[in-house]
Amino acid sequence: MDNPGRQMRADARRNRERLVAAAREAFTEHGPDAALDEIARRAGVGPGTLYRHFPNRESLLGAVYRGDIEALAEAAEELAAAHPPEEALGRWLGLQLEYARQKRGLTAALKSALAADGETLDWCRTTLRGALGMLLERAQAEGLIRPDVEPTELLRLVHAVAVASEPEPGQAERLLSFVLDGLRSRDGR
Amino acid sequence: MDNPGRQMRADARRNRERLVAAAREAFTEHGPDAALDEIARRAGVGPGTLYRHFPNRESLLGAVYRGDIEALAEAAEELAAAHPPEEALGRWLGLQLEYARQKRGLTAALKSALAADGETLDWCRTTLRGALGMLLERAQAEGLIRPDVEPTELLRLVHAVAVASEPEPGQAERLLSFVLDGLRSRDGR
DNA sequence: AGACTATCCGGAGGAAGTCTCCGCTTGGTG
DNA sequence: CACCAAGCGGAGACTTCCTCCGGATAGTCT
Numbered sequence: 001m002d003n004p005g006r007q008m009r010a011d012a013r014r015n016r017e018r019l020v021a022a023a024r025e026a027f028t029e030h031g032p033d034a035a036l037d038e039i040a041r042r043a044g045v046g047p048g049t050l051y052r053h054f055p056n057r058e059s060l061l062g063a064v065y066r067g068d069i070e071a072l073a074e075a076a077e078e079l080a081a082a083h084p085p086e087e088a089l090g091r092w093l094g095l096q097l098e099y100a101r102q103k104r105g106l107t108a109a110l111k112s113a114l115a116a117d118g119e120t121l122d123w124c125r126t127t128l129r130g131a132l133g134m135l136l137e138r139a140q141a142e143g144l145i146r147p148d149v150e151p152t153e154l155l156r157l158v159h160a161v162a163v164a165s166e167p168e169p170g171q172a173e174r175l176l177s178f179v180l181d182g183l184r185s186r187d188g189r
Numbered sequence: 190m191d192n193p194g195r196q197m198r199a200d201a202r203r204n205r206e207r208l209v210a211a212a213r214e215a216f217t218e219h220g221p222d223a224a225l226d227e228i229a230r231r232a233g234v235g236p237g238t239l240y241r242h243f244p245n246r247e248s249l250l251g252a253v254y255r256g257d258i259e260a261l262a263e264a265a266e267e268l269a270a271a272h273p274p275e276e277a278l279g280r281w282l283g284l285q286l287e288y289a290r291q292k293r294g295l296t297a298a299l300k301s302a303l304a305a306d307g308e309t310l311d312w313c314r315t316t317l318r319g320a321l322g323m324l325l326e327r328a329q330a331e332g333l334i335r336p337d338v339e340p341t342e343l344l345r346l347v348h349a350v351a352v353a354s355e356p357e358p359g360q361a362e363r364l365l366s367f368v369l370d371g372l373r374s375r376d377g378r
Numbered sequence: 379a380g381a382c383t384a385t386c387c388g389g390a391g392g393a394a395g396t397c398t399c400c401g402c403t404t405g406g407t408g
Numbered sequence: 409c410a411c412c413a414a415g416c417g418g419a420g421a422c423t424t425c426c427t428c429c430g431g432a433t434a435g436t437c438t
Binding site for chain 3: 009010011012035036037038047048050051055056057
C-alpha cells in the first residue's frame with residue numbers, strides 16, 4: 001500500500017512511525033474520531049504527509065491495530081509453551097477480553113474500519129486465526145473442546161463477548177464461561 | 190427531554206415525526222454518519238429545527254431506535270402467546286439476529302450512541318429486559334435453560350453474536366446455537 | 379372573528395474538520 | 409558536490425456541525 005517494491009526513504013519511515021505513535025495516543029485518548037490534523041500536528045508533521053501515508057482514517061486505524069495483533073499472536077506462542085492446553089487457551093482468551101476492555105469503544109470502530117480495508121482485514125484474520133488455531137487444536141486433541149469448532153468461530157465469539165460486555169466489563173468472564181460451556185466436549189457421547 | 194409537562198404544538202409534533210422518518214431512511218442508507226443537515230433537508234425542515242428537537246446525533250439515533258425496540262417487545266408477547274416456551278424463546282432470539290443483520294453497521298453505532306444518553310439507554314434496557322425476561326422465565330420453569338442465567342446476560346450474548354457475525358451473517362445461527370448449548374440445563378445433574 | 383403570546387421555524391454563518399494540490403526541501407547516489 | 413526523485417508542509421477549497429435570532433404561526437381568550 002505504501003511500498004511499491006522500493007525501499008522507503010529514511011525520513012519517510014521516521015515520519016510514518018511517528019504518525020502511528022501519535023495516532024495510537026490520540027485514538028485511546030479521544031476515541032476513534034480524533035482529529036487527523038491534530039494527529040499530524042502531534043507527530044510534528046504536516047497534514048499532507050499524514051494523508052500520503054494513510055489515505056484515510058481507516059488505514060491509520062488499521063496500522064495502529066496491526067501492532068496490537070502482533071503482540072497478541074506472540075502471546076499465544078508464549079502461553080502455549082508455558083502452560084497445558086486448556087489453561088493456555090483460557091488465558092489467551094482472557095487476554096482478548098482485557099485488550100478490548102482497555103480499548104473501550106475503539107474495538108467497534110476498528111471492526112468497521114477494517115471492513116473497508118480488505119488487505120489489512122485478511123492479514124489480521126490470518127494472524128489471529130493462526131495463533132488461536134494452534135491453541136485450539138491442542139485443546140481439541142485432548143478432548144476438551146468439541147472437535148467441530150473452527151478457530152474463526154471461537155475468535156468471533158470472544159470478540160462478541162468482549163464488545164458486548166463493554167458497558168459492564170466485570171461481566172465478561174461470566175459470559176465467556178457460558179460460551180465455553182457450550183463448546184466443551186460432552187462427556188455423555 | 191422534549192416535553193416539559195405541556196403538550197407539544199401540532200406543527201412541532203409533525204416536524205418531529207418527519208425528522209425521525211427521514212433519519213431512519215438516511216441512517217439505513219448512508220450509515221450512522223449520514224449528514225444531519227441533509228436529514229433536515231429531506232424532512233423539509235431547517236437545520237435549526239432538527240437541532241432543537243434532537244440536540245445531537247445520538248438523541249436522533251436513539252429516537253429511531255426506540256421504535257424498533259418497541260416492535261421487538263411486542264413481538265415477544267405475540268410469540269409467547271402462540272408458541273411453547275422453547276420455540277418462542279428461540280424465535281425471538283432469531284428476530285434479534287435478523288434485526289441486526291438488516292441494520293448492518295448501525296448496531297455498533299447505536300451502542301455507543303446510547304452510552305451517551307442515559308435515559309434512553311435505561312428505557313431500552315428495561316423494555317427489552319422485560320420482553321426477554323418473560324420468555325426466559327417460561328423456558329427456565331420447564332427446565333430447558335440453566336436457572337441462574339439472567340435476562341440481561343442472555344440479551345448481551347445475543348447482541349454479541351449479532352454484532353460479531355455481521356461480516357458473515359450466515360454464521361449467526363450456528364454461533365447462537367453454541368451459546369444456547371452452554372445455557373441449557375445439564376441432564377446429568 | 380380578531381388579536382395576543384408562547385412556541386416554534388428557517389436559514390445565514392462561524393467554527394471545526396477533511397483532504398488536495400503544488401512549490402520547495404532533502405536524502406541518497408554517482 | 410551536484411543532481412533529482414522522493415518526500416514534505418501548509419494554504420485553502422470544501423464539507424459538515426451547530427447556534428442564534430428575527431420572523432411566522434398555532435392555540436387561546438375575548
